[in-house]
Amino acid sequence: MNESSSHTDLVQANPWDELRAHTSARIALGRVGASLPTAEVLRFGLAHAQARDAVHRPLDFEALDSELHEAGFHTLRVKSDATDRPVYLLRPDLGRRLDDGCRLRLLQEPSAPALAVVIADGLSSSAVQRHALPLLEAFRTRFDADWAKVPVVLAEQGRVALGDGIGEALRARLVVLLIGERPGLSSPDSLGLYLTCQPRVGRMDSERNCISNVRPEGLPYDQAATKLAYLAREALRLNLSGVALKDDSGLQVIGEAGGSRPRVEGTVPDAQ
Amino acid sequence: MSYRTVIGSQTYRFADLKGVLAKASPARSGDYLAGLAAATYEERMAAKIVLADLPLRTFLDEALVPYEADEVTRLILDRHDAAAFAPIAHLTVGDFRDWLLLDSTDSAALTAAAPGITPEMAAAVSKLMRNQDLILVAKKCRVETRFRNTIGLPGHLSVRLQPNHPTDDVRGIAASLLDGLLYGSGDAVVGINPASDSLPTLMRLWQMMDEVRQHFEIPMQSCVLTHVTTQIQAIEAGAPVDLVFQSIAGTEKTNASFGVTLALLREAREAALSLGRGTLGENVMYFETGQGAALSADGHHGIDQQTCEARAYAVAREFKPLLTNTVVGFIGPEYLYDGKQIIRAGLEDHFCAKLLGMPMGCDVCYTNHAEADQDDMDTLLTLLGTAGITFIMGIPGADDIMLNYQSTSFHDALYLRSLLGLRRAPEFEAWLARMAITEPSGRLREVGRGHRLLRQLPAFSGAA
Structure with a gap:
């Protein structure tokens, strides 16, 4: 070199x-x-x-869990129906489905105070390992909530739509999901943020908002957290998310970014 | 009609024609994801054996998606040329493979037969063909198209220069454009995938490319790969649009998910033709396709992904494109899992499209979550070069910083030219020689700091 x-x-x-x-x-x-x-x-x-x-490197959920705990977040752990990475890559549908045992456990939890946060490994463990905690801390200072009670759910082998089943089980009004995006050669650690109002299984992508390429060399934490907090407040005020929820700060809604290639599962900018 | 065969003590039955096709298809993850693939190796061979005995006429008599329900089916059957089909009408699918491989079946015979071949016939026969068959027959197919240069001459290879930038920064795009031209790329098209869909941003891209083309008198064409409706708007707003681009697929439902119909594509082509910008020909369309698109849009109707893909070429054929390419490894491992599957699919797509008379290129590419790497791409690139691929992509260092995937580089194109002696579109190659970018042999020359392109091109901003 x-x-x-x-x-x-x-x-x-x-x-x-x-x-x-x-x-x-x-x-x-x-x-x-x-x-x-x-x-x-x-x-x-x-x-x-x-x-x-x-x-392919598994996300160190133990380490992330204890870091979040030390930072004062209330964490929970779940997994999808994709049992391992090869299954995850071949069966996107399983990565969107919450494991039954996990669902039952979430149903025993107290209802989320409006907001639930999900952190899923997605397609880049390094993105989550590096950026999930600093992003979440930046978001916490910008979004008013009873943060000691906001569930932060760590999800193994998860895709974007896994947040729907988690949010539904926790009876949240809004789910914010942090996920490792499909890595590019020049950006192996981009974090994606997805926001879904009234989460329930079967929500369409057009009902979500996305903030992509969150990393210091891309969209820095502070800017991403400001956009996210704005969208979260608007989503709760209007009781909706997705194409109907517009942001004047130049944020792209899913499906509006780069119309040149058909958007398929797992492609830029999402990691579904 | 019943589809069955007996192997040893085992009877294999297939419910319908699309079931035979799906189970005869070489293994790939997308067909497993759809629940259509053969369950065992023997079942796959049983399906191939059944398929080989089917008369080609079967595909005219039994539509995979009903005529009433799908405008692509209607297009395929309404446009079928019985006279062109006559010389092969008596053949089974297995016979058809043999006929294609005969020395006496030459370029002229294949060109004459093309309007009589449906996508389903092409897909069916491809499932009985080994990779070497797909290469040999595709090599015999001759498809030439023209806009401002001549694409598809035997012994020639063109390159789409793809100077993408994550924020559509005009200076960044101009830098990649310059890099590509100085590496001798861009004779197929200079085509930008924009990040934005805002018309003012896109107008600057069209204008910048057109200024560069006119200033340096480059025999090339440009394209901004945004949605077809945006391109029609741009034409109405006075943008210098050369080629109109659209992603297309093999069923009406999938095309609907892309926001297009045949009528809309017709309207777009007419809008481009109305500008009269082509100097050598009127091939004004550029299409992209790719296996798996139909399944991902839930528009596959129980048809395997390779057959769906071949049907997209019937859509392309209707609009006489300058270029069509398959983005073969872009879609991800749930459709094409690894290098082996991507390589096979690339060869199938090229073969089927060429057999149907399409100017077929390939985005030889992969994503980082597929089990593939540069070595697999080198293999596919080399095989497609020997098969006579019409064009490939040229991206700085093979790394697309906007779409986040790896394709082929300007260097890869030079490698293929050097290995196989492939020339550029003649008008473009003459321009490169005039500009002292290449030797008369086509090899690159050393470009010094004082080169006109280097001094002047970075200043083009599209602001005029």
């Missing part, structure tokens, strides 16, 4: 690397014959390795 140590005379460099100021795209890579120089093959390989690890 250390270019200064390589024989740069072997590489045909491109004299337009200053244009990298305008884009994070991999431009001006130079070439050896028709091919990529070794340094770029390694750089790309490392980025891919980090994205792969983000998908």
Whole structure:
């Protein structure tokens, strides 16, 4: 990776690397014959390795649980019907379904005070491990609630719609779900935030709002938490979420972002 | 009609034609997700054996989605050319494979037969074909299209330059555009997937690309890959729209989930044609497709994902596109799980589309949650190169920073050209040579700091 140590005379460099100021795209890579120089093959390989690890390394729920607990949050633990990562990847429907035993336990819990929070691993454990707690702390300072009683539910092998079953079982009026987004090569740790009013099984994606790419290099915690708090207050005031709930701060609603590729399960920006 | 065969003491029965097709399909996760795949290896072979004996006519007599219920079915059957079909009308699906592989079945014979071949026939025969068959027959198919250059000549490969940026920053897009042109890419189209759908933002993208094209006199075409209705609005607002793009699929219900109908596509094509911007030809449409789209939209009607995909090419064919491509690994592992499934699907899609007469390209790609990597993409890229793929994607370093997936790079295109001696669209290659970007042989030259493109292009902002 250390270019200064390589024989740069072997590489045909491109004299337009200053244009990298305008884009994070991999431009001006130079070439050896028709091919990529070794340094770029390694750089790309490392980025891919980090994205792969983000998908496959299990989230350390124990550590996250104790960190949240220390920070004063009231946590619960559940899992989806997807028993492991291969099943999770092949059967998105199972990742959206709450395990029956977990549902029964949530039904025994006191009703949520309007808001319930869900933290699901999704497709990037590193996103959740790094950003869930700081984001939630930023949200807590901006959103008025009896936070000692707001259930923060840690969900294993979860997709976005898993929040519907959890919110319904907890009798919450609003679910805010934090989830690891499908990792890109240049963004292996993006956190996605989903907001669903009156959660119940069978809600459509058009009934949710999404804040995507939450990470220090993308949308920073403070800005994301401000948007989230605004949307959460509006959703409770209007008793709705999704396409009907608009935000003037330039927030994108699911389905409105990038109309160029058909939106399919698990694609940008969501991690359903 | 009953679909059954006996293997040893086991009788295999299939409820209907689409059941035979689904169970004969090579294994892939999307068909398992839909509950359509064969339960055992032997059942899959039993379905192939049944399929091989079916007359091609079966697909004219038995619609997979009822004629009354689906406008794509109506399109397929209403447009079927009986005269073109006549030379193969007596064949079974198994015979059809043999016929396709005959040395005497040459490019002219395949071109003549194309209007008589339905997507279901193409999908059916592909299920009996090995990868080498899919490559060999596709290689014989010849499909040429024109707008401002000539795409699809034998021995040629074009590249869509895809200079995406996560916030549609014009300077960022111009930087990737410059990078691609200096690497000799962009003869298929310069096509931007925008993050935004706001018309003023998109207008700047069209204008910037058109200014660049005119200023440097590049024989190329541009496209902003937003929804077709937005492109019609842009045309009405005076945008310099070359190609109109749309994602399409093989059933009416799936197309509805994309917000399109055949009538809307017709309207869009007419709007693009009304601008008269093509200098060499009138192929003004650009389509994208991909296996799994129908299932993800709950619009598959119990049909396997590869057959649904082939039906999308009948939609494309109706509108005489300049380009069509399958975004084969974009959709994710629940539809195509790993490198093996993605490679097979890419070869199937290319074969079926070429057989139906489409100018077929492939977004050789994968997502980070699929069991695939660059080595798998190299394999598919190389196989498609030998199969005569019309075009591939060119993205800086193969990393699309807007759509968050990995495709093929400008370097990958150079690799394929170097390996297989593939040339660019002739008008574009002549331009590259005039601009001293390439040697007459097509190889890249060294570009110095003083190059005109490098000095002038970064200033184009689309603000005019």
